[in-house]
Amino acid sequence: MALGERNEKILQAVVDSYILSGNPVASNVLCQRYDFGLSSATLRNIMAELEEMGFLTHPHTSAGRVPTDKGYRYYIDTLVCVEDETDDIEDRFSAAPRLGGGDLHALMEETSQFLAALSRNAGVVVAPAEPEGSYRHIEFVRLRGRQVLIIFVTASGLVQNKLIDLDESIDQQALNTFSRFLDEELESRSLFEIRKRLQEKLGEEKQVFTRLMDETYQASHDVHGRDAEKVFVGGAAQVLDHPEFANVEKMKALLRAFEDKYKLLKLLDMSIAAEGIKVFIGSENPYFEMQGCSLVVGKYRVAGNVVGTLGVIGPTRMQYRQAIQVVDYTSRLLSRILDERLHRGIEGK
Amino acid sequence: MALGERNEKILQAVVDSYILSGNPVASNVLCQRYDFGLSSATLRNIMAELEEMGFLTHPHTSAGRVPTDKGYRYYIDTLVCVEDETDDIEDRFSAAPRLGGGDLHALMEETSQFLAALSRNAGVVVAPAEPEGSYRHIEFVRLRGRQVLIIFVTASGLVQNKLIDLDESIDQQALNTFSRFLDEELESRSLFEIRKRLQEKLGEEKQVFTRLMDETYQASHDVHGRDAEKVFVGGAAQVLDHPEFANVEKMKALLRAFEDKYKLLKLLDMSIAAEGIKVFIGSENPYFEMQGCSLVVGKYRVAGNVVGTLGVIGPTRMQYRQAIQVVDYTSRLLSRILDERLHRGIEGK
DNA sequence: GCTTAGCACTCTGGCCAGTAGAGTGCTAAA
DNA sequence: TTTAGCACTCTACTGGCCAGAGTGCTAAGC
Numbered sequence: 143m144a145l146g147e148r149n150e151k152i153l154q155a156v157v158d159s160y161i162l163s164g165n166p167v168a169s170n171v172l173c174q175r176y177d178f179g180l181s182s183a184t185l186r187n188i189m190a191e192l193e194e195m196g197f198l199t200h201p202h203t204s205a206g207r208v209p210t211d212k213g214y215r216y217y218i219d220t221l222v223c224v225e226d227e228t229d230d231i232e233d234r235f236s237a238a239p240r241l242g243g244g245d246l247h248a249l250m251e252e253t254s255q256f257l258a259a260l261s262r263n264a265g266v267v268v269a270p271a272e273p274e275g276s277y278r279h280i281e282f283v284r285l286r287g288r289q290v291l292i293i294f295v296t297a298s299g300l301v302q303n304k305l306i307d308l309d310e311s312i313d314q315q316a317l318n319t320f321s322r323f324l325d326e327e328l329e330s331r332s333l334f335e336i337r338k339r340l341q342e343k344l345g346e347e348k349q350v351f352t353r354l355m356d357e358t359y360q361a362s363h364d365v366h367g368r369d370a371e372k373v374f375v376g377g378a379a380q381v382l383d384h385p386e387f388a389n390v391e392k393m394k395a396l397l398r399a400f401e402d403k404y405k406l407l408k409l410l411d412m413s414i415a416a417e418g419i420k421v422f423i424g425s426e427n428p429y430f431e432m433q434g435c436s437l438v439v440g441k442y443r444v445a446g447n448v449v450g451t452l453g454v455i456g457p458t459r460m461q462y463r464q465a466i467q468v469v470d471y472t473s474r475l476l477s478r479i480l481d482e483r484l485h486r487g488i489e490g491k
Numbered sequence: 492m493a494l495g496e497r498n499e500k501i502l503q504a505v506v507d508s509y510i511l512s513g514n515p516v517a518s519n520v521l522c523q524r525y526d527f528g529l530s531s532a533t534l535r536n537i538m539a540e541l542e543e544m545g546f547l548t549h550p551h552t553s554a555g556r557v558p559t560d561k562g563y564r565y566y567i568d569t570l571v572c573v574e575d576e577t578d579d580i581e582d583r584f585s586a587a588p589r590l591g592g593g594d595l596h597a598l599m600e601e602t603s604q605f606l607a608a609l610s611r612n613a614g615v616v617v618a619p620a621e622p623e624g625s626y627r628h629i630e631f632v633r634l635r636g637r638q639v640l641i642i643f644v645t646a647s648g649l650v651q652n653k654l655i656d657l658d659e660s661i662d663q664q665a666l667n668t669f670s671r672f673l674d675e676e677l678e679s680r681s682l683f684e685i686r687k688r689l690q691e692k693l694g695e696e697k698q699v700f701t702r703l704m705d706e707t708y709q710a711s712h713d714v715h716g717r718d719a720e721k722v723f724v725g726g727a728a729q730v731l732d733h734p735e736f737a738n739v740e741k742m743k744a745l746l747r748a749f750e751d752k753y754k755l756l757k758l759l760d761m762s763i764a765a766e767g768i769k770v771f772i773g774s775e776n777p778y779f780e781m782q783g784c785s786l787v788v789g790k791y792r793v794a795g796n797v798v799g800t801l802g803v804i805g806p807t808r809m810q811y812r813q814a815i816q817v818v819d820y821t822s823r824l825l826s827r828i829l830d831e832r833l834h835r836g837i838e839g840k
Numbered sequence: 841g842c843t844t845a846g847c848a849c850t851c852t853g854g855c856c857a858g859t860a861g862a863g864t865g866c867t868a869a870a
Numbered sequence: 871t872t873t874a875g876c877a878c879t880c881t882a883c884t885g886g887c888c889a890g891a892g893t894g895c896t897a898a899g900c
Contacts, residue, residue: 168892183844186893204851204892247596281632285644293652295634303642305650379746388739390731397728397746517863532873535864553863553880 145195150221152178152188153197157209157217161459164385166206211424214436214458218421222463246270246302250374253452253476258377260468263456264400265376268410270296270449270480277333280324280358282317290317290354292361304361310350320351324358333359373403373410386434386457399431400455410451413439419466419473424458434458438465440473444480452476494544499570501527501537502546506558506566510808513734515555560773563785563807567770571812595619595651599723602801602825607726609817612805613749614725617759619645619798619829626682629673629707631666639666639703641710653710659699669700673707682708722752722759735783735806748780749804759800762788768815768822773807783807787814789822793829801825 145153155176159167169182169189178185189207192198197213209217250269257265279295288308295301327336337359344352378400387393399405409429413420422437432455439453452473454465494502504525508516518531518538527534538556541547546562558566599618606614628644637657644650676685686708693701727749736742748754758778762769771786781804788802801822803814 166892170892181844182892183846184842187843190894200893202851203849203894204890206892279634281634281640283630283632283642285628285630285642285650291630291642291650291652293632293634293640301634301640301652301654303640303650303652377750379743379750382743382746390737390739390742393739393742394728394731397731401726401728515863519863530873531863532875533871536872539865549864551880552865552878553861555863 145192145216148178149188149192152185153192153209153213154217154221156189156192156198156207157213157221160207160209161461164459166201166208168206171206211426211458214423214462215426218423218462222466247372249476249479250372251376253472254374254376256376257452257454257468257472258380260472261454261456261461261465262380263454263460263465264378264381265452266406266410266455267374267376267452267476268407268450269372269374270444277328277362280328281321282354284312284314284317288312290357292358294362294365302365304365306357306361308350308353308357310353312350312354316350317354320354333362373406375400375403375406381456384457384459386459392434395431396435399429402431405429409437410439410453414441414448414451419469421462421466436460436462438462438469440469442473442476442480444477445484449480494541494565497527498537498541501534502541502558502562503566503570505538505541505547505556506562506570509556509558510810513808515550515557517555520555560775560807563772563811564775567772567811571815596721598825598828599721600725602821603723603725605725606801606803606817606821607729609821610803610805610810610814611729612803612809612814613727613730614801615755615759615804616723616725616801616825617756617799618721618723619793626677626711629677630670631703633661633663633666637661639706641707643711643714651714653714655706655710657699657702657706659702661699661703665699666703669703682711722755724749724752724755730805733806733808735808741783744780745784748778751780754778758786759788759802763790763797763800768818770811770815785809785811787811787818789818791822791825791829793826793833798829 152172155172155178156167159171159175169185172178172185172189173180173182180188189198192213193200193207196210197216198207199210201208246269250267254265254267257267259265277294277296281293281295283291283293285291285305288311289305290308290312291303291305293301293303324336331339337355340355341352378397381387381396382393387396409422409427409432412428413422419438419440422439424434424436427433427435427437434457435455436458437453437455438460439451441448441451443449452469454460454469456465501521504521504527505516508520508524518534521527521534521538522529522531529537538547541562542549542556545559546565547556548559550557595618599616603614603616606616608614626643626645630642630644632640632642634640634654637660638654639657639661640652640654642650642652673685680688686704689704690701727746730736730745731742736745758771758776758781761777762771768787768789771788773783773785776782776784776786783806784804785807786802786804787809788800790797790800792798801818803809803818805814
């Protein structure tokens with residue numbers, strides 16, 4: 143829906159002003175703060191028009207205008223341009239805390255805090271979920287008794303491990319051989335296929351290996367389901383400082399939504415197919431608990447492949463421009479960190 | 492401070508009634524619901540007496556009585572007896588969800604949820620913090636390039652790992668030798684001492700090993716500081732359902748307290764020296780944000796040694812008896828689960 | 841035909857007074 | 871020592887009032 147340049151500018155001013163102040167925007171305020179060369183009466187007429195078209199509302203008769211979800215959508219789609227400022231983003235965020243100390247888990251947690259700190263909203267990160275069975279290397283370490291530690295190195299260079307118990311004892315030598323065998327097979331086949339072939343080939347003899355294979359296959363699922371699909375939320379308490387959550391019920395609803403990691407995961411993954419950064423505004427959001435909230439979601443990559451999503455959750459009255467920049471910056475930063483980890487491993491510098 | 496049997500009973504009735512209803516307890520209500528054989532006027536006199544002694548207060552002149560922190564303290568110390576019911580606890584909680592699926596991290600998270608679900612408050616668990624350098628076994632696995640995965644098996648049988656980068660390449664053979672050397676040394680010395688002796692002994696030659704030793708020593712700290720000292724909070728949102736958190740400010744303060752994991756850790760660890768289960772009531776709590784909250788803390792063990800704490804956080808108006816039972820039960824359950832893991836490893840069944 | 845000034849109208853939010861209800865403290869009697 | 875009775879106090883809720891904010895509409899001006 144085209145609006146005409148003048149109306150567009152006024153819509154933008156209303157949204158900007160509302161985002162900034164949190165108060166419904168009166169025609170007077172608009173008249174004073176922005177230089178449209180129009181009187182408040184004219185602005186009133188235009189605002190009434192925009193309201194009729196569904197871009198603005200009225201809390202009550204004698205209140206100023208507030209953007210609707212449709213208004214925000216128009217604002218973001220056509221009025222927010224981020225690209226022209228990308229150059230100085232690096233500078234602006236360079237004072238931000240550094241990322242990338244510990245292991246994957248710590249990195250995810252830090253990243254969610256990072257997003258939260260920069261955007262002054264809640265930060266959410268979904269840990270890398272790599273395609274099933276995309277392992278570059280699998281290693282076995284015999285610990286004590288019949289315990290074996292399985293170490294998975296995924297295609298994107300992340301290391302995960304899982305401890306299992308075997309029925310029979312097996313020596314390290316055999317484990318090494320098996321590891322080498324698996325590595326070779328992994329070049330052309332999935333774990334599932336390897337397991338199937340092994341069952342057929344070995345039959346009744348060498349049961350230890352079929353067992354080990356079974357356990358490995360199982361463990362690969364566990365490793366996937368566990369760390370790989372985990373959602374990290376940072377700065378949840380600080381979103382509640384926004385005045386729209388002064389209502390206790392809304393506050394609780396949002397917190398419960400944050401605790402329901404599974405739903406969050408689905409929410410973030412919705413945008414995994416989309417290009418670039420996606421913004422979900424208020425009612426566009428399929429989960430009722432998140433009504434009144436907006437979500438800015440981006441993706442991060444390892445070796446060029448999208449492996450996870452990350453984003454910012456806040457009230458619909460959110461500093462979208464800033465949030466989009468933060469998500470954009472953080473996704474590139476995280477991608478770079480993960481890539482560095484990967485290359486350090488491959489090239490062995 | 493002795494109260495006399497009659498006054499004690501009345502104090503107990505007031506606290507019980509207040510915990511149950513959340514409303515200040517009027518003399519009338521007390522007279523009707525409990526069979527003291529006394530009129531409301533007499534109860535009024537006694538309550539006034541208890542107030543003078545500091546066990547009860549008054550929100551305002553025409554309101555019923557509410558327990559003070561001192562009142563709760565007396566109630567818990569002398570009026571709550573849990574021991575006589577321990578027999579059927581197992582039965583009562585047997586329908587509770589099972590624990591102990593995944594790795595240590597998952598177990599801690601589950602346990603915090605478990606505590607929350609049973610107590611209808613927030614559940615908190617501090618992951619096992621074992622004495623510095625109490626490793627039973629350290630293993631090195633060469634991955635790709637110059638990356639080495641260090642695997643720590645702690646004295647209580649938990650497995651943790653950390654990925655490091657070396658400057659020089661080192662072959663698996665050498666790593667194995669080094670691992671065996673460390674295992675022998677660990678019987679009598681700490682990692683710190685081993686590192687120091689190694690530096691002196693090796694001097695300038697075999698720098699790879701001094702480097703590796705340094706990295707291992709570093710990593711042992713990281714592993715400690717990371718998983719080992721982590722606090723898991725479950726069911727935070729559900730505490731907020733209690734009417735005492737209807738106030739938005741209190742709500743936020745509590746949530747912020749939950750996010751400050753470090754303080755929580757200190758709070759829980761305060762009771763690590765005490766015998767059995769400890770209850771902190773309202774103002775006994777050193778952290779201001781937790782004013783108005785009580786904390787029931789227990790400990791859990793591995794192989795008989797206390798390695799961590801766990802507890803329940805809720806409003807001072809909390810079902811203490813139930814909370815104490817839940818903490819008691821959960822701490823024994825978690826100890827058993829960890830012990831089982833440990834023994835499975837040692838005996839190799 | 842668009843813009844503007846002016847004015848009536850509407851809605852909110854704060855303030856105040858009034859009232860019912862709850863529960864105490866005190867006094868005097870049993 | 872206990873109890874009945876009563877005055878007193880405080881809260882919470884209600885309705886009325888008023889100022890302030892901001893709109894919508896109308897009619898005049900460019």
